[in-house]
Amino acid sequence: xxxxxxxxxxYVFVKVAQYLSxxxxxxxxxxxxxxxxxxxxxxxxxxxxxxxxxxxxxVKLTLEGEKFFETCLEAVSAIENAKNNIKxxxxxxxxxxxxxxxxxxxxxxxxxxxxxxLAKYPKLKIELSFSEKIVNLVEENFDMAIRVGHLVxxxxxxxRISTRKEYICATKKYLSKNGTPKTPNELKDHNCLAGNNGQxxxxxxxxxxxxxxxxxxxxxxxRALLNAALQNTGIVRLPEVYVRSYIDSKKLVxxxxxxxxxxxxxxxxxxxxxxxxxxxxxxxxxxxxxLSNK
Numbered sequence: 001x002x003x004x005x006x007x008x009x010x011y012v013f014v015k016v017a018q019y020l021s022x023x024x025x026x027x028x029x030x031x032x033x034x035x036x037x038x039x040x041x042x043x044x045x046x047x048x049x050x051x052x053x054x055x056x057x058x059v060k061l062t063l064e065g066e067k068f069f070e071t072c073l074e075a076v077s078a079i080e081n082a083k084n085n086i087k088x089x090x091x092x093x094x095x096x097x098x099x100x101x102x103x104x105x106x107x108x109x110x111x112x113x114x115x116x117x118l119a120k121y122p123k124l125k126i127e128l129s130f131s132e133k134i135v136n137l138v139e140e141n142f143d144m145a146i147r148v149g150h151l152v153x154x155x156x157x158x159x160r161i162s163t164r165k166e167y168i169c170a171t172k173k174y175l176s177k178n179g180t181p182k183t184p185n186e187l188k189d190h191n192c193l194a195g196n197n198g199q200x201x202x203x204x205x206x207x208x209x210x211x212x213x214x215x216x217x218x219x220x221x222x223r224a225l226l227n228a229a230l231q232n233t234g235i236v237r238l239p240e241v242y243v244r245s246y247i248d249s250k251k252l253v254x255x256x257x258x259x260x261x262x263x264x265x266x267x268x269x270x271x272x273x274x275x276x277x278x279x280x281x282x283x284x285x286x287x288x289x290x291l292s293n294k
Contacts, residue, residue, distance in 0.1 A: 008039070009039045009040070009042050009043035009046070010043060010072055010076075011076060012025070012029065012036055012039040012040060012043070013039075013040055013043055013051060013052075013068070013069070013072070014069065014072050014073055014076045015028060015029060016036060016040065016052065016059065017051075017052070017061055017065065017069040017073075018073075020058075020059045020060070020061075021059060022036050022037065022054070022059060037054075040052060047068075049062075049064040049065075049068070050062050050064065050065070051064060051065035051068055051069075052065055091278070092121055092123075092278070092282070093117065093121045093123070093124040093278055093279045093282045093283075094121065094123035094124055094278075094279075095123070095124070095125065095279065096125045096126075096127060097124065097125065097126050097127070097143050097144070097279040097280070097283060098126075098127045098129070098141060098142045098143050098144075099114075099126065099127070099128050099129065099142065099143065099144045099145065099146065099283070100129045100131060100135050100137070100140075100142045100144075100145045100146075101128065101129070101130060101145065101146035102130055102131055102132045102146075103148065103222060103239065104222060104239055104241040104242050105146065105148070105162070105164060105239070105241065105266055106128070106130060106146055107130075108241055109162075109287065109290060109291065110128060110146065110287070111128065112290065113283065113286050113287045113290050114126045114128055114283075116286055116290075117282060117283060117286050121282075124279065126283075129142070132195075132220040134147070137156065137269065137270070137271055138271055143270060143271075143277060143279060143280055144268060144269065144270045144280050144283065144284075145268075145269040145270075146161075146266065146267070146268060146269075147266075147267050147269055148164065148264055148265070148266050148267070149264050149265070151267060151269070155271075155272055156269045156270065156271060156272055157269070157270055157271070157272050158267045158268070158269050159267065159268045159269075159284065160265050160266070160267055161266055161267065161268050161284070161287060161288060161291065162265075162266040162291050163263035163264060163265050163266060164239045164240060164241070164263060164264050164266055165239070165240045165260075165263050165264075166237060166238065166239055166240065166260065166261070166264060167237070167238065167239075167240060167243050167247065167252075167254045167257075167260070168200070168235060168236070168237045168254065168255050168256050168260070169229070169235070169236060169238075169243055169246075169247065169252040169253055169254045169255060170229060170232075170234065170235040170236065170252065170253060170255065171229065171230065171232050171251065171252060171253070172250075172253055173232045174229075174232045174233070174234065174235070175253060175255070177232075178190060178191075180253075180255055181235075181255060181256065182256075183256070183259070184200070184202045184211045184256060184259050185211065187200070187211055187213050187235070188211075188212075188213075188214070190215075190234065190235050191214075191215045191216055191217075191233065191234030191235065192213035192214060192215040192234055192235050192236075192237075193215050193217050193218070193219075193225045193228050193229055193233060193234045193235065193236045194213055194215060194218055194225070194236075194237065195218065195219065195220050195225075196218055196220060198212055198213060198214070198218075199211065199212055199213065200213055200237055201261055202256070202259040202260070202261065203259060203260070203261045203262070204259060208261060215234050215235075216233075216234075217233060217234065222238055222239070222242055223242070225238060226238060226242050226243065226246075229252065230246065230251060230252070235255070268284055268287070
């Protein structure tokens, strides 16, 4: 039965056979010639064949040694190439980087960052998956997620990368017809367009609380909710990136601004490992640099 030591002896043999020199092989491997000689002898004893003939000046392969060397060289070269590829991958991004994200932040900022990295590192591939679902990164084989708000998964490493501001707003036509709510509690009398959780969070002084809202249109797509609000359907709560231009153009009117929570944190999440992957590290660096220029 082959042992770990046996593999080591084989590696030593390949190095001596490549150089046909114990001295040169010993120098590369950082061991003594006596250590190599003992290792070769143990290998020959294991396989029952003489592999090397050694004189004071020359090292020559036996016929069996030549056959064994040809067989082993390819395997050892493959192992060394694999090691070198791993070392290279530490220095720059390559291979597949899978990211899961949702919302306008991802649309607005992640795509340009991905394009910039791909231009710099042609061996890199990026898969950006847009989904409202909170996926398990390890089980579904994602390298990183961009998430918004309160975090509950302590098994992941989280890095705060930005914040977002949210607005509650509606069209003038809707508010003229249905009235403008002055407090969050008055939302119960309004058609609120929301996602599937059915609750909005507000603050009053230092207190935060949730209000259950109801409406005749729900969607997990922010642009669908925005378009419904622009059609005078009801009141919507969305991140600033979706509604700012409509507020500036007076197509939407912000309401309950005194009750809005502080800016919501945006996080980069990645699996808890001893060392962050090179692909994730480079993407986060590029993203943070991009955000600092905004």
